[in-house]
Amino acid sequence: MKIAVTSQGKTLDSQLDPRFGRAAYILVIDTVTLEFEVIDNADNKNAFKGAGIQAAARISDSGAEVLLTGFCGPNAFETLDAAGVKVVNDQTGKIIDVVQKFKQGGAVYAESANKDGHW
Amino acid sequence: MIISIASGKGGTGKTTVATNLALAVKQGVQLFDCDVEEPNVHLFLHPEITRTEPVNAPVPKIDLEKCTFCKKCMDICQFNALAVLKKDVLVFENLCHSCGGCFEICPENAVIEKDRSLGVIEHGSVKGISFIHGKLSVGQVMVPPIIKKVRSYTDPDMITIIDAPPGTSCPVIAAMKKTDFILLVTEPTPFGFHDLKLAVETVRVLNIPCGLVINRVGIGNDEVNQYARKENIPILMEIPFDKKIAQIYSRGEMIIEKLPEYKEKFEALFKKIVQMIEKNRENNGEEK
Known part of the structure; x- marks a missing residue:
């Protein structure tokens, strides 16, 4: 299974980026082989509005089935939900640790956004 | 004057x-x-x-029967108001500035104008x-x-x-x-x-x-x-x-x-x- 993780850097040793739409990078990781693809989110990071929507559309394209992140706003959540991507919020720490923990099972999938929209 | x-x-x-x-x-x-x-x-x-x-101001509504999910509307939108997914297109009306770009660029005429009320x-x-x-x-x-x-x-x-x-x-x-x-x-x-x-x-x-x-x-x-x-x-x-x-x-x-x-x-x-x-x-x- 492929999962997407918001990341401050481009390797599995990077720290998770708690922001979803404005994360520096999004790593799309194969949970079996740990091979991964790096999505550079730089143009989204500086978007005036709607960063989460665009990031969500990219994750939908990447084929990831699950997103691990810190905070996910209402528009992003709506988009991910429509794309059938499950969201696990409140994640922190090194990417590799977060992925290993996810693989052990028991992840709690969000039923709604855990952050208000930006105005 | x-x-x-x-x-x-x-x-x-x-x-x-x-x-x-x-x-x-x-x-x-x-x-x-x-x-x-x-x-x-x-x-x-x-x-x-x-x-x-x-x-009123026009906002897009997508005709999913005609849409080929080519993303041209999403790419031209400067306000990230559209999300083109694999089998669906979401419109975030509150982000739309009614510039009309998506209506013009859609090659399939799948973007329909819908009125949104701004005020009186x-x-x-x-x-x-x-x-x-x-x-x-x-x-x-x-x-x-x-x-x-x-x-x-x-x-x-x-x-x-x-x-x-x-x-x-x-x-x-x-x-x-x-x-x-x-x-x-x-x-x-x-x-x-x-x-x-x-x-x-x-x-x-x-x-x-x-x-x-x-x-x-x-x-x-x-x-x-x-x-x-x-x-x-x-x-x-x-x-x-x-x-x-x-x-x-x-x-x-x-x-x-x-x-x-x-x-x-x-x-x-x-x-x-x-x-x-x-x-x-x-x-x-x-x-x-």
């Missing part, structure tokens, strides 16, 4: 100046309250509203003044289309006075551009001065003649006066920081109706503005 009353800083006295000036002009005057996020002219003049008109404008009249104001609906953020709708009723044979919103962003530009004169209302405080400079920079870009009303004279310092001299902006009127004026305002009354000396002052202000507009027209005529 169109006169826009603007300020930079909020709460400097735009509405006080706009309403009293409109009353001083007496006849053949239109007063447009273009501070559509929080219009307040009606609280002072109590116009009788005779007609209400909706203001209301027509009325009071004391010989023809009055219109705009009201943005709660939850909406797109202001300029409402201001444009109000201004579409400009009568070239009348004196049009616009009460502009504060600030220097898109709504203010919509209330200032293509006017004959911008009357800037400020107060002699550091905040008033700071925002006045931003407002003057905006007016300079629009290249429209301007003059200054300084309200609450007696507080703060004389930085505003020094700046006006340096920038060659005429001070057309000064309103003192006076308890009587504050009381009249608090009761929602008109200064020129309660303090007769202000009738002459506002009439003189209007005359000076007309002279500056005519002089500017002559100068432009000579250049041509």
Whole structure:
């Protein structure tokens, strides 16, 4: 299974980026082989509005089935939900640790956004 | 002849100046309250509203039968209002600025125009003044289309006075551009001065003649006066920081109706503005 993780850097040793739409990078990781693809989110990071929507559309394209992140706003959540991507919020720490923990099972999938929209 | 009353800083006295000036002009005057996020002219003049008109803007609706999910609409959208997924397209209406890009670019004609309500404008009249104001609906953020709708009723044979919103962003530009004169209302405080400079920079870009009303004279310092001299902006009127004026305002009354000396002052202000507009027209005529 492929999962997407918001990341401050481009390797599995990077720290998770708690922001979803404005994360520096999004790593799309194969949970079996740990091979991964790096999505550079730089143009989204500086978007005036709607960063989460665009990031969500990219994750939908990447084929990831699950997103691990810190905070996910209402528009992003709506988009991910429509794309059938499950969201696990409140994640922190090194990417590799977060992925290993996810693989052990028991992840709690969000039923709604855990952050208000930006105005 | 169109006169826009603007300020930079909020709460400097735009509405006080706009309403009293409109009353001083007496006849053949239109007063447009273009501070559509929080219009307040009606609280002072109590116009009788005779007609209400909706203001709409187009937003996209996607025909999923025709859509090939090519993402051209999503790519052209500068406001991230569209999300094209594998089998669905989401539209975030509140982010849409109704630029029309997605309608134009769709090769399949799958983007359909749908109306979204932004607010209303209301027509009325009071004391010989023809009055219109705009009201943005709660939850909406797109202001300029409402201001444009109000201004579409400009009568070239009348004196049009616009009460502009504060600030220097898109709504203010919509209330200032293509006017004959911008009357800037400020107060002699550091905040008033700071925002006045931003407002003057905006007016300079629009290249429209301007003059200054300084309200609450007696507080703060004389930085505003020094700046006006340096920038060659005429001070057309000064309103003192006076308890009587504050009381009249608090009761929602008109200064020129309660303090007769202000009738002459506002009439003189209007005359000076007309002279500056005519002089500017002559100068432009000579250049041509």
